[in-house]
Amino acid sequence: MSATVLILPGWQGSGPGHWQMHWVRRYGYAVVEQNDWLRPRRGDWLARLDEVVVDTPGPLVLAAHSLGCLQVAAWAAFSRHVGRVRGALLVAPGDVEAPELKEQLPGWSPIVRQPLPFKSILVGSQNDPYCTAARAQGLAHDWAAQWVDLGEAGHINAETSLGDWPEGHALLQTLLKE
Template sequence: MPPHGAARPMWSSRKSWSDVPPRFERRVPEHPMTTVLILPGWQGSGPDHWQMHWVREHGYTEVVQNDWLRPRRGDWLARLDELVIDAPGPVVLVAHSLGCILVAAWAAFSGHTQRVRGALLVAPGDTEAPELQERLPGWAPIVRQPLPFASLVVGSQNDPYCRAERAQTLARDWGAQWVDAGQAGHINADSSLGDWPTGHALLQTLMKE
């Protein structure tokens, strides 16, 4: 694991999520058959969540887990690995909350990370916080090694499940670009984002780099 707080070339502090992220140092090749996998967090994403808007409006694939209420990390890892392997071409991951923690663990343990072009990681849940450790056993410690693909972490200044400073630290440890969402809560349906066009613009930028 890299030293706590060590700077990485893909990470930089950003003041606003409305800006388009700068060019990535690890480039993502364009491919016409890219599969976008949507990874909800604990308890899934309801119909008003931006992730489900994207599934309906853009035809992206939701990663449906066997148990949303009592998530076992091993089961969730196996399901993600299965869908990445079955994808007809390169994959881009779009994760929210616990889904971000899943991506970090999957990238460390899977032998198929070369199939992933990049990841948009939104509002990672701090599963090392005492209240979440009790409710989500088996998800701590968070895997912190650098991701082997281009990535963005979008965090909020008032996320009840992860302090902004913690989200920035995760971004740095994962070698990801940090995007500050401002006062956006957990960046979920309660944030009243609709289909979250700003987030989709970030995804498109990630896919085109």
């Protein structure tokens, strides 16, 4: 049975030019919608992800960006439904422990750092304004995720002008084939 891909945008959601929304339009992937994209509450986001996982039949693969990566790690630490997930593509995690983000996103710190119970790939950038490459590599290590360095690609979002980001989709395909 093929897996369903769930798209997990980060803080403020992903606009129409973001690779996640390109994938939704092109491949029909489902977005895990949140009640409040501007003031994300961790408990609400985790509960919403758990609801969607329970309500979606068959195996799942998660494609998360920024705060969505931290959502996956925190959700995996408590959910009884992690066995439904085959893998996760984690792109440009935000460092909510950094002072400038900790203030803007209360309740998301500390970052859950236990190994993920499913195969994962973390894609980071050398010049991400929201997470240094060293911090992203540290998260990849803590989460037992394969590290992929995209070079100087900023926050790997719409501003990076990746379009539908075929290289990222190729990484997702490796998880879908697991």
